[in-house]
Amino acid sequence: MTIEEAQKMVDDWINTTGIRYYNELTNMAILTEEVGEVARLIARLYGEQSFKESDKAYDLGDEMADVLFVLICLANQTGINLTEALEKNLIKKTQRDKDRHANNEKLQSEANQ
Numbered sequence: 805m806t807i808e809e810a811q812k813m814v815d816d817w818i819n820t821t822g823i824r825y826y827n828e829l830t831n832m833a834i835l836t837e838e839v840g841e842v843a844r845l846i847a848r849l850y851g852e853q854s855f856k857e858s859d860k861a862y863d864l865g866d867e868m869a870d871v872l873f874v875l876i877c878l879a880n881q882t883g884i885n886l887t888e889a890l891e892k893n894l895i896k897k898t899q900r901d902k903d904r905h906a907n908n909e910k911l912q913s914e915a916n917q
Contacts, residue, residue, distance in 0.1 A: 807887045814876040825881045835874040842867045 805813070818825050826834065845864050847853045879886045905911055 807890065808885070810872075811876055811880055811886060814873060815880050818877065818880075825877060828878060828881060831874055831878050831881070835871065835878065838867065838870040838874055842871055 825831070841862070842864070844859070845862050845867055848855050848859055849864065876886065878884075879889075
């Protein structure tokens with residue numbers, strides 16, 4: 805699926821099953837909440853926090869999909885074409901960081917381990 809297809813699929817879902825988009829402020833709050841759920845799982849799966857019984861039912865992929873869904877909702881309702889935005893962003897990062905990461909001693913030392 806392309807990003808454009810994902811944006812259309814989410815829009816179709818919102819306008820049928822979801823009835824309508826939440827307003828942008830509500831979606832921003834929901835996005836923050838969903839990112840927090842991803843962070844909570846990452847802290848337990850890859851960090852030093854231990855799982856509580858209630859944490860074990862969560863699925864990291866599903867939580868990431870929740871983040872993506874709400875981000876796509878915000879893009880749709882604010883008129884952002886995420887394909888174009890990502891392409892521009894990667895060009896910006898490539899131009900800005902073309903030498904920075906290659907010259908970063910911290911990255912080099914970890915790559916050699």
